[in-house]
Amino acid sequence: MVLGGTGYVGRHVCEAFAGLGHDVLAVGRDPTKAAPGVPFAALGQPEELYDLLPAAGPQVVVNAAGGVWEVSDEEMVGANVSLVEHLLAATGRLGDRPRLVHLGSAHEYGATPHGAGTSESVPTRPLTAYGRAKLRATRLVCDAFDSGQLDGTVLRLSNVLGPTAPRTSLLGAVVARLREAEESGRPAVLTLNAPRAYRDFVDARDVTAAVVAAAAGPARPASRPAPRVVNVGGGDPVPVRLVMERLIDISGAPAEIVEQAPAELTRDNGDWQQLDISTARDTLGWVPRRTLAQSLVWAWEAGRPRPLPAHRARAGFERESSPLRHSPQDEEGH
Incomplete structure (x- = not known):
């Protein structure tokens, strides 16, 4: 069962489990957004879980639900807590x-x-309503794990890259504006609110691989306790401006980037984000496989009426020539 199974990440999770031959139930609000061939169950209010869970009898529940972009603080707490x-x-x-x-x-x-990797042991001091709501939810889940009520894992995701990103996200907004520019021929104006920001990015396909691994349980010696929280990211800091420039190059659409300092904090974590993903490697046997370039090409190609020209897909975006190439154990992939 995937809660939020019709959302951005949840839909990819459903497709991954279904592709492995598992029975999957996507739980959400809009059946038209469910992955093809995946059964859907409507969830209008959280209280409906008291009937839905015993009726479905899932062996694994993935909670991919939660309000993220441009919702009120009250809605944020409702969706996440x-x-x-x-x-x-x-x-x-x-x-x-x-x-x-x-x-x-x-x-x-x-x-x-700046310059520091973030491990799961770093103190949590979220700056935004989104971060605080997500942390409250994580603490509730970890308390349930520690009390023996449930077994499982919390996966802390970095910025997920892939098709169907909401337009209110950075990736979704840039892709949408570049598509409009491609069709109209008029240059897209892309606003960069954090000119010096570095972020950790991970491919949605790599995220689903981590979810599948976590659903199976940690691959660890029995004598070692299972970690409750595991970072899932690319493991490297990437300039946000570079991501925008890469998407412009991939699209071939006319565009300019306009730098603008944000008026207030929204979902930012300051200027630096880099996850230490060694726990995922050691306990889940997971590492990200996709490069940043592969993720961005995939995100752009999705839904296009024609294939991306071969010269554009090749030019500067092979893993061998990518300046963001990682070592084999830490190849970036959300």
């Missing part, structure tokens, strides 16, 4: 309780020193 409260209460009533994979966020950490 209230849902988890009802989920935990509903699973507590089950005889056979499912394994829970809860998708958290790197924004739970808050600002980190």
